[in-house]
Amino acid sequence: MNTADLLVILGGIAAIVWVNWYFFYAGRAPAAAAMSATGVQEVRIRIQGGYDPARVRVKRGVPVRLVFDRQETSGCSEEVVLPDFGIKRFLPAHRTTSVEFTPERAGSYEFTCGMSMLRGRLDVEDEEDGA
Numbered sequence: 001m002n003t004a005d006l007l008v009i010l011g012g013i014a015a016i017v018w019v020n021w022y023f024f025y026a027g028r029a030p031a032a033a034a035m036s037a038t039g040v041q042e043v044r045i046r047i048q049g050g051y052d053p054a055r056v057r058v059k060r061g062v063p064v065r066l067v068f069d070r071q072e073t074s075g076c077s078e079e080v081v082l083p084d085f086g087i088k089r090f091l092p093a094h095r096t097t098s099v100e101f102t103p104e105r106a107g108s109y110e111f112t113c114g115m116s117m118l119r120g121r122l123d124v125e126d127e128e129d130g131a
């Protein structure tokens, strides 16, 4: 095997690794909330057999609006609970429901369905930690 062949093989391996990283890892990385014009960190979370994205990153001390877009009638997801924020909300099927609160402390907080079967996570970061 000469050097050119080796480079082609290494290039192919690098491409495969990158594609896997992009679709597998990057797809699961926490979704950062977008800042709205009114200064609210907004994230749309689709619900269909789970939360998508299931991991959300927000900044501490800034109002958060989670817009739950429930695209199913499965009874499992009809309620969302954020125990650390004292929030429990009914989510009508095929509707979007906004849940607003301001996370005052940095940390990682869980949000679940009423039965704790569907799980998501909210990462609250200090301003300076953010990218």
Ligand SMILES: [Cu+2]
Pocket: 075, 076, 077, 113, 114, 115, 116, 117, 118
């Ligand atoms: Cu459930």
